[in-house]
Amino acid sequence: MHLELNSRGRFAAGAVALAMGLAACMHAADVEIVKAGSIKTALSLKGMRADSQAASKTFRKVLEADLVRSGWFEIAVGGASVDVSGFCQGSGDRLTGQCRVVNNIAGKTLLSEQLRGQVANPRQLAHRTADAIVKAVKGVPGIASTQIVMVGARVGRQDLYLCDADGARLRRATHDGAVCLSPSWGKGVLEILYTSFHNGYPDAYRIDLGGGRRIRLAAYPGLNTGAVLSPDGRRIAMTLSKDGNPDLYVKDLRSGVLSRITRTAYAAEASPSWSPDGRQLVFVSDRAGRPQLYVQALYGKTAKRLTYEGRENAAPDWAADGRIAYSSRRGGTYEICIYDPVARRHTQLTRGDGDWEDPSWAPDSRHIVCTRTSGYRSHLYILDVMGDPPLRLTSSEGDWYSPDWSSQ
Amino acid sequence: MKSSLRYMGVLTVGVAVLAGGCKTDSDEMGESLIIEELDGDHALMERFEDRVRVTDVSFDPVGFRYDSYQIDGGEVGKLNRVADYLRGNGDVSLVVEGHSDERGSREYNMSLGEHRALAVRAYLIGLGVDSARIQTRSYGEEKPVDMGHNEAAWTNNRRGEFALYR
Numbered sequence: 001m002h003l004e005l006n007s008r009g010r011f012a013a014g015a016v017a018l019a020m021g022l023a024a025c026m027h028a029a030d031v032e033i034v035k036a037g038s039i040k041t042a043l044s045l046k047g048m049r050a051d052s053q054a055a056s057k058t059f060r061k062v063l064e065a066d067l068v069r070s071g072w073f074e075i076a077v078g079g080a081s082v083d084v085s086g087f088c089q090g091s092g093d094r095l096t097g098q099c100r101v102v103n104n105i106a107g108k109t110l111l112s113e114q115l116r117g118q119v120a121n122p123r124q125l126a127h128r129t130a131d132a133i134v135k136a137v138k139g140v141p142g143i144a145s146t147q148i149v150m151v152g153a154r155v156g157r158q159d160l161y162l163c164d165a166d167g168a169r170l171r172r173a174t175h176d177g178a179v180c181l182s183p184s185w186g187k188g189v190l191e192i193l194y195t196s197f198h199n200g201y202p203d204a205y206r207i208d209l210g211g212g213r214r215i216r217l218a219a220y221p222g223l224n225t226g227a228v229l230s231p232d233g234r235r236i237a238m239t240l241s242k243d244g245n246p247d248l249y250v251k252d253l254r255s256g257v258l259s260r261i262t263r264t265a266y267a268a269e270a271s272p273s274w275s276p277d278g279r280q281l282v283f284v285s286d287r288a289g290r291p292q293l294y295v296q297a298l299y300g301k302t303a304k305r306l307t308y309e310g311r312e313n314a315a316p317d318w319a320a321d322g323r324i325a326y327s328s329r330r331g332g333t334y335e336i337c338i339y340d341p342v343a344r345r346h347t348q349l350t351r352g353d354g355d356w357e358d359p360s361w362a363p364d365s366r367h368i369v370c371t372r373t374s375g376y377r378s379h380l381y382i383l384d385v386m387g388d389p390p391l392r393l394t395s396s397e398g399d400w401y402s403p404d405w406s407s408q
Numbered sequence: 409m410k411s412s413l414r415y416m417g418v419l420t421v422g423v424a425v426l427a428g429g430c431k432t433d434s435d436e437m438g439e440s441l442i443i444e445e446l447d448g449d450h451a452l453m454e455r456f457e458d459r460v461r462v463t464d465v466s467f468d469p470v471g472f473r474y475d476s477y478q479i480d481g482g483e484v485g486k487l488n489r490v491a492d493y494l495r496g497n498g499d500v501s502l503v504v505e506g507h508s509d510e511r512g513s514r515e516y517n518m519s520l521g522e523h524r525a526l527a528v529r530a531y532l533i534g535l536g537v538d539s540a541r542i543q544t545r546s547y548g549e550e551k552p553v554d555m556g557h558n559e560a561a562w563t564n565n566r567r568g569e570f571a572l573y574r
Binding site for chain 1: 515
């Protein structure tokens with residue numbers, strides 16, 4: 001059975017009934033129901049109990065919200081195909097979550113696990129539990145425990161901020177009030193690479209969150225921007241202009257050797273993003289007159305142009321599953337588009353109602369965080385390539401942009 | 409090396425609440441997560457910004473077309489005046505600051521602004537100014553001079569500025 005989802009995530013009532021009817025006829029492991037947007041598995045949380053402590057109640061509430069935000073589930077009251085049962089209880093400063101996941105159709109236990117956390121941080125335990133459930137039922141990585149780094153501009157001051165994947169725990173990472181841009185995660189959720197003017201010039205830095213250190217990565221004459229860590233953690237790609245023109249370079253972290261990747265005397269490059277295997281970079285170049293996307297092998301001599309539609313294409317981000325998200329100027333607005341290298345097809349994910357830019361994939365290769373600018377104000381939104389409607393992530397006053405989603 | 413030394417050592421005190429805390433929206437939203445600044449493993453060149461800014465003379469910014477770093481014929485007179493001044497004041501150094509308008513990708517606009525600054529620098533070198541006296545700095549779309557959101561504002565914001573140091 002194949003159901004075509006439209007990108008706006010809206011189904012007619014007839015399609016819903018049809019999908020439910022077809023699902024009922026199938027001998028599938030899941031009973032799938034369709035509401036607005038993507039196909040979902042009906043999941044019951046009735047058997048998941050919490051003691052009377054505030055932390056346990058928070059756990060229960062956050063767990064349910066996480067499972068909904070994962071995009072894979074619909075919380076069902078009855079007739080669920082997946083039952084989640086267990087309990088959450090606090091003892092001293094420890095919080096324990098016992099979780100059992102049963103597929104009712106197959107009569108199979110998918111997960112039976114006890115997770116331990118702290119009463120002081122029930123959200124974290126809920127996020128880990130939600131990710132374990134997503135992994136057990138759908139076999140894909142969850143995103144509840146991930147984090148998002150972004151630039152925030154509040155009362156005219158720019159700084160880096162962090163938040164959880166659900167927008168909670170928004171917190172400031174820098175305190176410079178200097179122009180800063182293009183943050184990206186380094187190793188896990190312990191490092192951030194970015195460019196800051198706090199020293200007067202656009203230099204690249206690495207923030208070690210665990211040790212509270214900021215280390216200067218690159219301070220060559222001119223531009224030092226767009227630093228991104230390779231998937232194996234051994235190299236950094238970035239844009240430098242030290243040789244007279246903005247070009248891409250790769251620095252080997254162990255040897256310190258800097259290799260020049262592009263040599264375009266009459267064009268500017270920007271925004272490198274690594275392929276999942278670390279062998280290629282997708283980036284922006286204006287060598288054809290306007291910014292367009294190109295792909296080049298690390299040790300290759302030539303770049304292949306990827307985009308021809310749209311007056312400008314920029315800010316590419318390569319997903320773990322091989323697809324590339326980018327922002328494209330279509331008519332008068334910027335839209336998020338996806339390139340699928342297997343089908344060799346570009347699809348447009350957003351449809352107006354503001355400018356949509358700076359996409360960054362979640363590790364589930366399903367969700368994208370991006371900037372939406374409307375009425376000259378910017379906020380972060382979560383997009384779903386499987387059809388659920390966009391969800392606003394930031395709610396605090398200020399402008400929020402240039403997000404990067406952590407890979408774990 | 410002056411600037412590299414200036415930023416060594418502890419800058420900010422106070423460690424943020426890394427986990428938990430569940431701090432909600434406030435003006436402070438916690439202290440900086442950074443408590444120590446370290447230099448990388450490479451030498452830093454001297455930057456003119458550490459010198460004294462020359463304020464008794466200023467030059468009009470050079471304008472650019474959309475998505476372009478090329479110097480238009482109409483802007484050449486401005487560059488000639490800057491070159492004349494630099495040739496007559498051998499102790500003055502220049503930082504060319506490149507800017508873009510607000511449209512499009514911030515990261516690409518940083519590269520575009522740098523490309524504009526480098527085009528101005530190359531032009532001045534062509535007029536006989538010593539290359540060691542000219543540095544570049546791009547601000548991309550981050551420092552607009554005109555806060556409007558229309559063609560006129562965008563035209564004003566696509567520019568190369570001249571910051572002089574002695």
